[in-house]
Amino acid sequence: xxxxxxxxxxxxxxxxxxxxxxxxxxxxxxxxxxxxxxxxxxxxxxxxxxxxxxxxxxxxxxxxxxxxxxxxxxxxxxxxxxxxxxxxxxxxxxxxxxxxxxxxxxxxxxxxxxxxxxxxxxxxxxxxxxxxxxxxxxxxxxxxxxxxxxxxxxxx
Numbered sequence: 001x002x003x004x005x006x007x008x009x010x011x012x013x014x015x016x017x018x019x020x021x022x023x024x025x026x027x028x029x030x031x032x033x034x035x036x037x038x039x040x041x042x043x044x045x046x047x048x049x050x051x052x053x054x055x056x057x058x059x060x061x062x063x064x065x066x067x068x069x070x071x072x073x074x075x076x077x078x079x080x081x082x083x084x085x086x087x088x089x090x091x092x093x094x095x096x097x098x099x100x101x102x103x104x105x106x107x108x109x110x111x112x113x114x115x116x117x118x119x120x121x122x123x124x125x126x127x128x129x130x131x132x133x134x135x136x137x138x139x140x141x142x143x144x145x146x147x148x149x150x151x152x153x154x155x156x
Contacts, residue, residue: 060105063124065141069104079108086117089133097150098125 011154059071060080074080083106094101102122109116116133124142129135140146148156 021061060107061137063104063120063122063141065124067124070136075109077109077111079110081106081108081117084139085109087129087133090117090119090129090135091133093133093135094119094121094127097147100114101125135154 005135023126049089058136059073062072064070083103085108086106096119104120104122105118107118107121109118116136117129117131117133118126120126124144125138125140126144127135128137135150137151
């Protein structure tokens, strides 16, 4: 009986140690992927209202359809973020299609486990992105035209 218990203990210790080594290998792979991440195109200075970009604030600025700025309260599911906190795809989209346009705000919203990013540019353009940074909606409340070069060919 003693031999069976010792044999079982030895087998279990081998199994546990092999599981630990696999966990270490997986974490090394994840680390190496994060080291290869693209550099963001949008800089921190692109956020127009630096005080409002702090996540400790309870308000942020928006540009209304009439061109006036308004302070609004942050909803519980919203977080004010910096431009560098946007997904790389979103940063590249803004840089490519809107140049060095200054941000009024950048908001991360998590509702029902779905993350979206909403930004507003100084010219009134509002852009909504999915969690991976693909554009979902682009509109301009100031009545200005938006660029269409990012539209699919069949829509252009």
